[in-house]
Amino acid sequence: MPNPEKADLVALSVLSAVIAHHIFRRHETYSLRVHAVLIFVPPALVATLVASRPERGWTYSSAFVKSLATYVISLLASIVVYRLSPWHPLARYPGPPLRRATEFVGAYYAATGRKATAIDALHKQYGSVVRIGPNTLSIIDPTAMPKLWNVSRGPWNIGIKMSYKNLTMMGLRDPEEHALRRRPWNRGLNQTAIKEYEHPLTARVQLLVRRLEEQKGEVDLSKWMGMFSMDFMCDMAFGGGIELLRDGEHTNPFRMLQRGMSIASVFTVIPWFAVYLGHMPGTGWALRSLHTTARTFAAKRLQRGSSTRDLFHYLNNEDLSDVPPPPKQHLIGDAILAIVAGSDTTANALVSIFYCILANPATYTALQTEIDKFYSSNDDPCNTRHYQDMHYLHAVINEALRLYNPTNLGGQRQVPPHGPPVIAGSLVLPPGTIFYMPPFSSNRDPHYFSFPSAFWPERWLIASGHIDFDSKEARVPGTLTKDEFVHNEAAFVSFGLGPIGCVGKALATLEMRMVVSALLHKFDFRLRDGWDPNEYNTVMREYINLTTPALPVVLKARW
Numbered sequence: 001m002p003n004p005e006k007a008d009l010v011a012l013s014v015l016s017a018v019i020a021h022h023i024f025r026r027h028e029t030y031s032l033r034v035h036a037v038l039i040f041v042p043p044a045l046v047a048t049l050v051a052s053r054p055e056r057g058w059t060y061s062s063a064f065v066k067s068l069a070t071y072v073i074s075l076l077a078s079i080v081v082y083r084l085s086p087w088h089p090l091a092r093y094p095g096p097p098l099r100r101a102t103e104f105v106g107a108y109y110a111a112t113g114r115k116a117t118a119i120d121a122l123h124k125q126y127g128s129v130v131r132i133g134p135n136t137l138s139i140i141d142p143t144a145m146p147k148l149w150n151v152s153r154g155p156w157n158i159g160i161k162m163s164y165k166n167l168t169m170m171g172l173r174d175p176e177e178h179a180l181r182r183r184p185w186n187r188g189l190n191q192t193a194i195k196e197y198e199h200p201l202t203a204r205v206q207l208l209v210r211r212l213e214e215q216k217g218e219v220d221l222s223k224w225m226g227m228f229s230m231d232f233m234c235d236m237a238f239g240g241g242i243e244l245l246r247d248g249e250h251t252n253p254f255r256m257l258q259r260g261m262s263i264a265s266v267f268t269v270i271p272w273f274a275v276y277l278g279h280m281p282g283t284g285w286a287l288r289s290l291h292t293t294a295r296t297f298a299a300k301r302l303q304r305g306s307s308t309r310d311l312f313h314y315l316n317n318e319d320l321s322d323v324p325p326p327p328k329q330h331l332i333g334d335a336i337l338a339i340v341a342g343s344d345t346t347a348n349a350l351v352s353i354f355y356c357i358l359a360n361p362a363t364y365t366a367l368q369t370e371i372d373k374f375y376s377s378n379d380d381p382c383n384t385r386h387y388q389d390m391h392y393l394h395a396v397i398n399e400a401l402r403l404y405n406p407t408n409l410g411g412q413r414q415v416p417p418h419g420p421p422v423i424a425g426s427l428v429l430p431p432g433t434i435f436y437m438p439p440f441s442s443n444r445d446p447h448y449f450s451f452p453s454a455f456w457p458e459r460w461l462i463a464s465g466h467i468d469f470d471s472k473e474a475r476v477p478g479t480l481t482k483d484e485f486v487h488n489e490a491a492f493v494s495f496g497l498g499p500i501g502c503v504g505k506a507l508a509t510l511e512m513r514m515v516v517s518a519l520l521h522k523f524d525f526r527l528r529d530g531w532d533p534n535e536y537n538t539v540m541r542e543y544i545n546l547t548t549p550a551l552p553v554v555l556k557a558r559w
Ligand code: HEM
Pocket: 149, 169, 170, 171, 182, 185, 337, 338, 341, 342, 343, 345, 346, 349, 405, 406, 407, 410, 411, 412, 494, 495, 496, 497, 499, 500, 501, 502, 503, 504, 505, 507, 508
């Protein structure tokens, strides 16, 4: 026989949990106050109601505890049942039940640094659209991608920032607000501005060459690329301020960035959890330290001004006499963004390019031949005049980015929760849908690239008509025939696309071309004897960006 006193309390708690779930679903928010109200007020009301009838024998506190426990369990059950039900807006998209029920599966793979690999396995099982979380899809359909890249960003950056306030430009979800903040970035990274950065870039590349020349025995290229790209990013963004190539990695004030990557990667999947943690004292130390360092960099740069046109020259509107400077908070956010978006990505790309070249001797020889054709021993390979004509170099860079894109999941997007659905080809994405278009999967899909796992730079030259499929230089792998050759560049989106795609693409391309040309011009490289190249793939981790492992090489100056 059910106990009628208890039945009242349980029924009221369950009912209020179901109602609260549906209110929360419609008005999703990261506000802790609203969460607290939704969690504690209904059980408090139920407890008040049942405790007001003394004949029922409840004290207020025992009724509250009982109601809260019933309420929370019912709330969780309501959420899970709804997510697995055919009424969920994403019910038509396939995906494993556990992923559909909870974000914590995605968070687990993020913590282990295997989230892109895990999503890739799901694409192989379920096809080009997979439900990888309760409200999240992964899409690798190149016919839909151009439109989908234009959708606003998702809550990813809220997780990284552990707050939904004062986000950097990359976190802004309102397209108009984002476009406004992006204007100075566009001025600071257009072709004219980049021409000005060639000088500090050349100086840094030449320093890298000198420092490598001084090294004896084995060097870890991964470490040197990291130091080079951080030094240059600070030159470019703030007119200087860091000397890692000179003073060593241990002097890097941004080194907490790498350490915080694995945790931040988890937070991108469960941003609400990061916001909770952000309110607790003692948490988010890496973030706070990054913030303090960025603030110091921004303040120093503003105080000393700049004799050259660095990125801050544009971000601070110093190039526009009639426009006032932006709020300081924006500049600090921009300083963080330049470091986070510009240094690690390029360093990772460079390490992967060198790994691919050194693990593929035929590519190495062909690239060396091209570099030597354009730059004799007396020429300066940092002089950019031939880069446009170095098609093999460009193909090698593309092919390395295809296999090892530094931002393995690309960007995150969300259909605005209170707008119409987004329709792209045969896909209908309901309001609120979060989605990724991971280059890791689209770039390795055999529907879009023949022999997708092979490092085969020549594919780009065949596709662009620079070499003939049947020629010897094409080095066609296996028994592939011309008719079977697939090369769908619409699936290759390394830098994102559209108005919120990577603003630093042209600069990153220049950096990669210059570093590869200069190092291969000066040195003969080989991988350290006994090092297994497969280690590169097994030790690599996928956090916010790829985290490349050590790349042990031995080098010898050619002249
Ligand atoms: C190989 C190197 C690089 C790769 C692969 C890369 C890739 C990306 C990707 C995939 C995005 C996200 C796009 C999206 O959400 O649609 C992005 C955004 C961004 N990148 Fe890069 N990036 C690289 C280098 C750089 C460099 C050198 C800078 C210079 C500072 C830079 C600055 C930015 C900024 C500021 C954003 C945010 C753009 C916005 O919100 O409008 N990136 N990048």
